Amino acid sequence: MWAISIRYHLLTRVLLVLGFNLSFLNSGLNKLVPGLWMSMSSRSSSRITWLRFEAVVCDHGLEADVVTSNTDAIPRRHFYICQVRKEDDCKFFRWIDPSLSPNQEYFLKKLKMDVQRALRDRVAMQDALDESVRSKTAEVEALQGVVADLHRQNRNLKVAIRILCIVIWILT
Known part of the structure; x- marks a missing residue:
C-alpha cells in the first residue's frame, strides 16, 4: 500500500x-x-x-x-x-x-514560454482567418449585387427582344 x-x-x-x-x-x-x-x-x-x-x-x-x-x-x-x-x-x-532544481525551473519556464508563444500564434492565426472570412464575406456580398444587376439587365433585354420581335412582326 x-x-x-x-x-x-x-x-x-x-x-x-x-x-x-x-x-x-x-x-x-x-x-x-x-x-x-x-x-x-x-x-x-x-x-x-x-x-x-x-x-x-x-x-x-x-x-x-x-x-x-x-x-x-x-x-x-x-x-x-x-x-x-x-x-x-x-x-x-x-x-x-x-x-525545483535550477534545471527544472529552466525547463518549466521554457515550456511555459513555448505554450504562451503557441497561444499567441494561435490568436494571430485566428485573427488572420477572421479577417479573411470578413473579406470574403464582403466580396461575396458585392458579387451578389453584381449578379442581381445582371439578372435585372437580362430581364430588361428579354423584354426589349420581345418588343422588337412584335414590332418586326407587325411591320412585316
Missing part, C-alpha cells in the same frame, strides 16, 4: 509540475485506493488529503492540512498549513515537496 502511495505521489507531482489536469483521477483512483485523494480548490491553493508518510502537527496540536500551491511563482508544490489558520490567524507552514 505504501509503495503504491509513494509511486502515485511522485508520478502526480511530476504531472502536476508539467501542468497536467489530474482531476479525472479523483473518482477512479479512490476506487482502487480509498482515501488516497480528495481535493477542494481555491484560486491560489488546493486542499488535498493524501495518505501521509508522517503526521505533521501544527502549533495548535492539530494534524496539519496538505495544500497545493497554484501560483505562477510556486506551481503545484505541496505544503502543510494549520487547520484553524483562518480563525486563529495561525502562521504554521512547512513545505512537503522539495523546491
Whole structure:
C-alpha cells in the first residue's frame, strides 16, 4: 500500500509540475485506493488529503492540512498549513515537496514560454482567418449585387427582344 502511495505521489507531482489536469483521477483512483485523494480548490491553493508518510502537527496540536500551491511563482508544490489558520490567524507552514532544481525551473519556464508563444500564434492565426472570412464575406456580398444587376439587365433585354420581335412582326 505504501509503495503504491509513494509511486502515485511522485508520478502526480511530476504531472502536476508539467501542468497536467489530474482531476479525472479523483473518482477512479479512490476506487482502487480509498482515501488516497480528495481535493477542494481555491484560486491560489488546493486542499488535498493524501495518505501521509508522517503526521505533521501544527502549533495548535492539530494534524496539519496538505495544500497545493497554484501560483505562477510556486506551481503545484505541496505544503502543510494549520487547520484553524483562518480563525486563529495561525502562521504554521512547512513545505512537503522539495523546491525545483535550477534545471527544472529552466525547463518549466521554457515550456511555459513555448505554450504562451503557441497561444499567441494561435490568436494571430485566428485573427488572420477572421479577417479573411470578413473579406470574403464582403466580396461575396458585392458579387451578389453584381449578379442581381445582371439578372435585372437580362430581364430588361428579354423584354426589349420581345418588343422588337412584335414590332418586326407587325411591320412585316
